[in-house]
Amino acid sequence: MRTRLDTLVRSAQSAGRAAGAFTCYDLTTAAAVVAAAADRDEGVVLLVSPSTAATTYGQTLVRALRTLADHAPVPVSIQLDHAGDLDLILRTVEAGADAVLVDGSKGGYAANVALVLQARELLADHDVALEAELGRIEGNEDVAALVAAGAAGLTDPAQAKDFVAQTGVDLLAVSIGNVHGSYLGDPVIDHERLDAIAAEVDLPLVLHGASGLSPLTVRRCITSGVGKINVNTELRTAVLERLAATVPAALAHGANLESVMRSWSDEARNQVSQILSSLVAE
Numbered sequence: 001m002r003t004r005l006d007t008l009v010r011s012a013q014s015a016g017r018a019a020g021a022f023t024c025y026d027l028t029t030a031a032a033v034v035a036a037a038a039d040r041d042e043g044v045v046l047l048v049s050p051s052t053a054a055t056t057y058g059q060t061l062v063r064a065l066r067t068l069a070d071h072a073p074v075p076v077s078i079q080l081d082h083a084g085d086l087d088l089i090l091r092t093v094e095a096g097a098d099a100v101l102v103d104g105s106k107g108g109y110a111a112n113v114a115l116v117l118q119a120r121e122l123l124a125d126h127d128v129a130l131e132a133e134l135g136r137i138e139g140n141e142d143v144a145a146l147v148a149a150g151a152a153g154l155t156d157p158a159q160a161k162d163f164v165a166q167t168g169v170d171l172l173a174v175s176i177g178n179v180h181g182s183y184l185g186d187p188v189i190d191h192e193r194l195d196a197i198a199a200e201v202d203l204p205l206v207l208h209g210a211s212g213l214s215p216l217t218v219r220r221c222i223t224s225g226v227g228k229i230n231v232n233t234e235l236r237t238a239v240l241e242r243l244a245a246t247v248p249a250a251l252a253h254g255a256n257l258e259s260v261m262r263s264w265s266d267e268a269r270n271q272v273s274q275i276l277s278s279l280v281a282e
Contacts, residue, residue, distance in 0.1 A: 002066075003075035005099035005129035006170040008043040009204045009227040011075070018207075018222045018279040021045035021079065022272060023232040025052055027064050028261060029239065032268035034072045039269075040276055043075035047230065048097065050083045059095040066096025079131070081230070084115060086122055099129040101173065105136065109159065116167040131206060134163050135175025154193060161200040171228060172197075173206040178213070187213050191220060198225030206230065215278050223281040235271055242267035 012019040020037075024030035024046050037044035046065050052058050062078065069076035079099035080092045089100050100123070104115030116132050123130075135155035155174040164172060174197055176190045198205060204227030210218060211234035218229065246263045250256045 001072060001075055002070050002098065003043060003077055004127065005045060005077040005079055005131070005228075006204065007129075008045065008075045008077050009171060011043060012279075013204060013227045016281045017042075018226055019043055019045055019228045020272065020276045020279055021047050021228050021230045022235055022275075023047040023049060023081065023230070024065065025049070025236075027061065027068070028264055029235070029268045030065055030068055032265045033272050034068060034074070034076060035265075036269045036272035036276060037076070038072065038074050039273060041074060042276060043077070044272075044276070045077045045079055045099075045228065047079050047081040047232070048092065049081055050085065050088060053080055053083070053092045054085075054088055059091060062092055062095040062097055069096075077129070082133075086118060089119055090122055093123060093126050093128055098127065099131065101131040101133065102169075103133050105133040109134075109163070113163065113166050116169060120168065129170040130167075131171040131173060132163070132167060132169045133173040133175075133208070134160055154190065155197055157193065157196040157200045160197050164201045164203060169203070171204050171206050172201060173208055173230075176207075178207055178209040187217065189213070189217055189221070191224065194221060194224045194226070204228060210234075218278060219280060219282045222279065229279055231275055234275065235268065238271040239264055239267050 009019045022033045024033060030046050033044055033046060048062055053062065065078050069078055077099050078097045080089060080097045081101050082103040083089050083100055084103050102116045102119040104112035120130060136153035153175060155176065160172060176194045177188045205225045206228045207221050207226045208230045210229045210231060242263055246260055250260045
């Protein structure tokens with residue numbers, strides 16, 4: 001069923017857990033994500049990357065995800081992830097997305113604020129939840145060095161308070177040592193910084209780059225105010241590994257594409273179910 005992102009996330013928090021948000025490049029994976037959420041009677045977020053949304057089939061996929069979400073037995077939100085192109089944002093919302101991560105984080109603080117405000121004005125006639133990212137959340141970094149360096153690239157609690165007041169965003173993705181993609185070395189999460197941010201803003205926080213974090217670290221982040229956790233690398237890696245194992249046999253036995261699709265769906269469903277079961281507070 002169609003549900004605003006912030007409503008879905010706050011509902012998860014009231015139940016002592018975080019909402020899972022999963023990047024979906026295709027309908028097979030998305031259907032498996034929704035099925036896993038329905039198995040657990042939990043809401044879930046289907047993320048669409050801006051690169052996917054910008055393809056020739058991107059808006060068609062969003063419309064298909066909207067139909068899937070609207071007929072789901074559990075709350076589902078469709079979110080355009082990490083978008084900075086206002087035209088793409090509008091087109092994707094009109095296609096069916098009900099949430100957008102308006103990402104101006106790489107342009108500096110003032111530019112980030114300005115982009116979120118532009119998006120808010122652009123979407124004034126649409127019932128859309130806005131998420132923003134404050135701080136630098138890059139991939140493949142030595143995060144131990146980043147955290148040790150202090151505030152460089154990390155979300156400043158006082159700045160977070162000002163940012164939320166200026167933009168009125170519904171959710172805030174934070175940089176506390178987390179990175180997109182794979183970690184170089186052991187992850188180092190600044191839990192004290194997360195607690196300080198949560199004390200300054202009264203809205204759900206979002207953790208990107210959770211793949212590779214220990215279950216204990218994830219639970220502690222949820223306890224500290226993280227209400228949504230984005231998952232991409234972990235899910236797509238599991239699916240690709242299953243496909244690598246099943247495609248040769250399918251080719252050898254009549255090029256059975258349906259068996260490959262079933263295997264793909266089963267792996268995605270199992271992986272999502274395992275991840276959702278871990279998104280609980282301490």
